[in-house]
Amino acid sequence: MKLPAVQYADGIKQGKQDQFKGLNHNLGAKDGELWDMRNLTSDYFPLLASRPRRMLFKTLTAPGGLFCWDKLCWVDGTTFYYNGESKGTVTAGPKTFTALGAYIVIFPDKAYYNTAADEFGSLEAAWSGTSLTFTNGKIYDEDADANCIQAEGVNWADTFKAGDAVTISGCTKHPSNNKTPIIREIDGDKLYFYEYTFDLDGDDGITPYTETGDMKVERTVPDLLFVCENENRLWGCDRTTIYASKLGDIFNWNVYDGLATDSYSVDTGSAGSFTACISYMGYPIFFKEDHIYKVYGSIPTNFEVMGSATLGVADGSAASLAVAGEVLFYLSRAGIMAYSGGIPQPVGAAFGVEKFRDAAAGSDGLKYYVSMRDRAGTWHLYVYDTQRGLWHIEDETHATHFASSGGNLYLLAEDGGIWIAGSVQDPPEEAAAEEAVSWMAEFADWYDDSPNKKGISKILVRLEVDEGAEARLYIQYDSGGTWEQVGHTLEANAKRSYYLPVIPRRADHYRLKLEGTGGCRIYGLTREYYDGSQLKSMPGRQ
Structure with a gap:
């Protein structure tokens, strides 16, 4: 009696990974997705690759901030540097920067550096004294009433400019003069504003008078965060x-x-x-x-x-x-x-x-x-x-x-x-x-689309490592926490494949990890595995 031939099959299957996506730190991550990593890059996607080495430009002793407008600038301790040169003094601590035209602005110091004029200074300006005279003056070459403040011997142009809004404070005789008017002209020790900006003495309100005490004239900037x-x-x-x-x-x-x-x-x-x-x-x-x-x-x-x-x-x-x-x-x-x-x-x-x-x-x-x-x-x-x-x-x-x-x-x-x-x-x-970069890629759990136990027998890795670099492959079964190295350390200057044998062991799931030092590009990862039964693992039985 002739019996039908039985088809021979070893039950070995292959799972291939030739596209490596980014991080997926979720419990539902799919087979082959990356659960964790260190020093990897997408530069060579779809390859899995270590990041390029960084370069150390400079080391600060007390870093306060970094910024670039047309050149790189930074704060180290209490010194502001522009293009590597010291330009001014600021307070210690973290800084916020912005820029407008040739000006680099530094907060919370309210300081600036003019890159065109090579000038460092404060956004704010202030004068203080014990006497300030409110009087009549001129504006646009015409006489004007109640529009001038005078501080004898002061050169206002050293502190302010026409168009500045200045806050005047300390007035007690006429508190209404504590205000923030806009300077229209500067003439030596006199600041001119629009006519009738101030209240003066006399029934007509245009008789000059002098305020004494703690007098201030300031150009201020808000305390911006x-x-x-x-x-x-x-x-x-x-x-x-x-x-x-x-x-x-x-x-x-x-x-x-x-x-x-x-x-x-x-x-x-x-x-x-x-x-x-x-x-x-x-x-x-x-x-x-x-x-x-x-x-x-x-x-x-x-x-x-x-x-x-x-x-x-x-x-x-x-x-x-x-x-x-x-x-x-x-x-x-x-x-x-x-x-x-x-x-x-x-x-x-x-x-x-x-x-x-x-x-x-x-x-x-x-x-x-x-x-x-x-x-x-x-x-x-x-x-x-x-x-x-x-x-x-x-x-x-x-x-x-x-x-x-x-x-x-x-x-x-x-x-x-x-x-x-x-x-x-x-x-x-x-x-x-910097020195050669140490890198790591830990894959999420592999279930190989099967609810059954399965065993992995071989892993094929195609990779390319730089001269002096190396890579290693590890495996972990059923979230046991113990990583076992698979095969030997991989070193090659040209792209090639490695077959790494694995001692077969049944497990519900397993996890792979690649790590190494130096430049490495991984082109593919192929697993050979077989399906087992639905039986749970028992002591002494794998």
Whole structure:
């Protein structure tokens, strides 16, 4: 009797991974997605690759801030440096920078550096004395009444200029003269204003008199927490109020002359404090934790603040604002958001349930770099690739400031190091590359689309490592916490494949981890495995 032939099969299956996406730190991550990583990059997507080495540009002893306008500048201790040269003295502590024209502005010091005139100074100016005479004067070569203040022997031009709005205080005989008028002309020790600006003595109100006591004449700037430049004005805010400087004038914030060049201020009236501001798509935009305000208009008379109740910048994360791929990113209370002028959209699903705070960020144009700390207080530097929608983790760098200069992205680390991150182009001569980078890629659990037990017998890795670099593969079964190295350490200067045998062991799921030192590109990862039964593992039985 002839029996039918039995088809032979060894039951071995293959699972191939030749596209490596970014981070997915969620319990529902699929086979082969990356649960955790260190010092990886999307530069070679779809390959899995270690990031390029950073370059150390300079180390500060007491870092206060980093900024770039036409040249790189920073604060070290109490000294402001521009293009590596000391230019002025500031207070110690973290700084906020912005710029308008040739001026770099430093807050909270209210200081400036004029890059064209090589001049460092204060935005504010003040005179104080014990005697100030209110008298009649001139304006535009014509006699004028009650429009002049005089301080004998003072050269007002050393302190103020025509067009400045100055606050006069200390008047007791005529308290109505405590006001903020605008200087129209300066003549030696005399400041001229519009006619009848002041109240003088006499029945006709034009008899000169002198105020004595603690007299002050000041040009002041609001105590701004956040600042930016937009359409030839500086914009800023304190906790409750939005301010704009006089057009093209960083020194004057109190000029209300009824002109298109006037200063501007408004209180939104909503609950909560402002947490950040930035210029984006031609508009100054202000943030609270639960509101976004956009200022429309071109002159003070038609400025209009429009607000929307949506997730804004988290308190303490004003520095997380950065534009990458023409989209504005920032950290909110709910995670990283992407804002294009409408309703912000979350882009932090890859982080799972983790929450972050105290973020600072920068951009190389297409990638968003953000340094922030998790609930445990550990700092991480994350990179979001806007072209591919992928997140990667670099390391535990705590960056406080970012700045772009000469096509490179610089970051200031909390320990004082100024590093060039990402793909470095034409670095400064004094910059030195860091040591070989240690990297790691931990994949999420593999179930191989089967509810049964399965056993893995071989792993094929196709990779390319730089000279002197190395890579190792590890496996972990059923979330046991113990990593076992598979095969030997991988070293090769050319792209090639390795077959790594695995001692078969049944498990519900398993996890793979690659780690190494130095440059490495992984092209593919193939697993050979077989299905087992539905039986649970028992002591002594695998």
